[in-house]
Amino acid sequence: MKILIQHNFRTGLGDMYNDMVEYMTTVQKYKDLGWEIHLVYCLFANKYVKDKIFHEIFDQETINFFTSVQEVFSPITQKEYQGFSYVYSAHEPQSPGTHRWDIFSNEPLDSTIPYRIPPNLFGLFPHDNVTKPQFNKTLVAKAKEFSNQIGSDYNFIHIRTMDSEKNEQKYNNLKNNFTDFFSKNNGIFYLGTNNRFLDENLRNLSNIRVFQFTHLDSADNELNAVTNKNIKNEILIERFKETIIEMISIRFCKHIYSYSDYGWISLFLLYGILEGELGEKNYTKIHFNNG
Numbered sequence: 001m002k003i004l005i006q007h008n009f010r011t012g013l014g015d016m017y018n019d020m021v022e023y024m025t026t027v028q029k030y031k032d033l034g035w036e037i038h039l040v041y042c043l044f045a046n047k048y049v050k051d052k053i054f055h056e057i058f059d060q061e062t063i064n065f066f067t068s069v070q071e072v073f074s075p076i077t078q079k080e081y082q083g084f085s086y087v088y089s090a091h092e093p094q095s096p097g098t099h100r101w102d103i104f105s106n107e108p109l110d111s112t113i114p115y116r117i118p119p120n121l122f123g124l125f126p127h128d129n130v131t132k133p134q135f136n137k138t139l140v141a142k143a144k145e146f147s148n149q150i151g152s153d154y155n156f157i158h159i160r161t162m163d164s165e166k167n168e169q170k171y172n173n174l175k176n177n178f179t180d181f182f183s184k185n186n187g188i189f190y191l192g193t194n195n196r197f198l199d200e201n202l203r204n205l206s207n208i209r210v211f212q213f214t215h216l217d218s219a220d221n222e223l224n225a226v227t228n229k230n231i232k233n234e235i236l237i238e239r240f241k242e243t244i245i246e247m248i249s250i251r252f253c254k255h256i257y258s259y260s261d262y263g264w265i266s267l268f269l270l271y272g273i274l275e276g277e278l279g280e281k282n283y284t285k286i287h288f289n290n291g
Contacts, residue, residue: 021274023206053240163194190253258284
């Protein structure tokens with residue numbers, strides 16, 4: 001009895017973590033019943049790294065959750081693969097190797113154990129009893145070290161603007177709105193954003209702290225603006241690990257503030273919410289009328 005999960009890591013880090021929570025939770029009951037759980041971790045089309053990374057970022061318990069882990073750069077697109085049959089894709093379209101993650105099995109799955117997830121099963125504030133991947137102790141320790149440098153009592157503010165958008169007037173409005181917001185709200189704010197303009201114009205405010213990324217000139221925080229073709233792999237791996245450390249450090253904050261140009265809330269926040277046991281009372285969504 002075997003299940004094969006194909007993880008198509010081609011979007012953001014928050015999606016990567018969320019998808020692992022989804023499929024590890026989904027197959028946990030099968031694993032408990034003795035099914036082998038095999039993982040194909042497909043790095044095709046991702047913009048973070050050009051080499052294998054799984055064993056460098058996750059702890060041994062997470063690695064051992066799977067019977068085997070195979071990292072590949074070409075997705076499984078056929079519906080029959082080495083004795084496994086395609087079951088379904090957790091996110092549309094229903095086509096293996098296209099988006100997020102797919103499930104295959106070598107025997108029919110138990111109809112009494114759910115293996116299909118409804119849209120946004122976990123959402124921003126997940127249910128209890130989820131199976132979570134864990135990053136390795138080195139990354140967690142570096143996140144804690146960074147958190148200690150900020151202090152023991154800080155907020156995290158996440159500003160997520162449109163990918164690849166160039167809108168000077170809008171960004172100036174946001175800069176002014178956030179400058180006013182920070183002046184009216186006491187306390188230290190740890191700022192995370194994909195927007196280079198806002199990062200450069202807000203980071204020097206007296207109550208703002210930021211993660212000191214290396215190689216920002218070649219590997220920007222705006223994922224869709226990055227092409228990794230001309231960047232050395234060791235730089236990509238270093239930046240990838242730094243982004244994970246930034247994401248981990250959210251767990252140590254007391255409150256999350258979030259601004260997003262999208263209707264959805266960034267899953268970059270999910271790890272911090274799960275591991276920091278932050279609930280809805282620790283979360284505030286920000287909106288500006290002239291943003």
